[in-house]
């Protein structure tokens with residue numbers, strides 16, 4: 001057991017920060033948090049324990065990225081196109097290269113290493129259609145220690161030649177990967193079936209995905225109502241469905257294990273379907289701005305009781321940093337307020353922080369495992385030095401001001417260390 005001494009900060013409730021200036025986190029041999037509290041109270045109860053005094057650093061729960069594309073990392077920041085032409089011009093050629101397992105291995109190593117260096121401890125990841133590249137991604141996640149749900153992309157219609165799959169083969173390969181990886185490393189590695197989006201999936205594929213999720217408990221991740229041209233295309237392809245969300249509902253793809261990327265342009269009936277299923281919307285504000293897709297009315301969706309988390313959606317979004325994603329979450333909400341006069345649209349840093357931690361954990365059905373610094377949870381946490389936000393945050397400032405600096409002025413050096421289940425997976429040199 002180890003006792004970590006630092007300023008503790010988390011957001012177990014929406015919009016409310018829990019700040020313990022002279023805090024202590026006791027982590028047991030299994031990597032679980034056995035006690036959370038103040039150092040003066042916990043230290044005398046744990047005499048003889050190894051104490052790691054991290055002051056003046058702060059400990060925050062690890063950040064959770066609910067939507068990110070591993071093979072797109074090398075194609076970030078390709079500006080100038082909307083979703084569909086951007087996919088054809090930049091993304092599909094990049095994904096086709098993952099037929100080369102050596103390239104896939106190198107990319108996965110850099111990708112997960114960078115996530116950990118930014119304080120992301122859990123990521124929900126799209127691979128490519130390639131089984132081997134997906135297997136390699138799992139192996140890299142296994143060895144670097146990150147918590148991840150990964151899935152091979154599935155596309156059996158309207159995809160470019162090099163990325164087109166046979167329906168049965170796609171389902172078969174996904175099932176093999178589920179058997180191999182879902183729940184491995186004591187649940188640290190999970191499978192997330194990844195039918196790319198309705199236009200590139202046949203009804204047979206979607207029904208097969210639903211059956212696999214029901215049978216194995218694997219997550220389903222896909223895209224929904226991101227771009228207006230995409231929505232028009234879906235209407236044309238599935239005229240029998242009431243709307244885009246109904247395509248997924250009819251093929252039984254909406255359940256409590258479903259993560260829906262974007263969800264910008266949804267009507268009330270679609271939101272009701274998502275709520276009824278208990279599925280989660282992954283808000284990707286950087287990507288939605290970058291690809292000119294729109295600005296999701298986050299506050300309204302959230303007030304309606306929808307389950308919501310945040311995703312970087314690299315390479316739709318130009319950064320892997322969840323700090324920046326939290327900043328964008330706040331910034332674009334201010335634009336809704338300023339330009340559309342939408343009452344109460346503005347999101348506060350503490351709320352964005354909640355979405356990136358506890359709310360994301362709830363969306364994954366893992367609220368008893370991750371998302372805060374509560375006793376009994378796995379010790380997934382990040383050690384930050386707020387003095388490295390530039391200009392330096394004063395650590396004696398109120399916690400909400402320090403959090404605001406960490407989010408809006410994130411410095412790559414401020415993450416000093418990242419722990420997953422009590423194991424240090426990243427340490428800043430010097």
Ligand SMILES: [Zn+2]
Pocket residue numbers: 067069223261313316
């Ligand atoms: Zn995406």
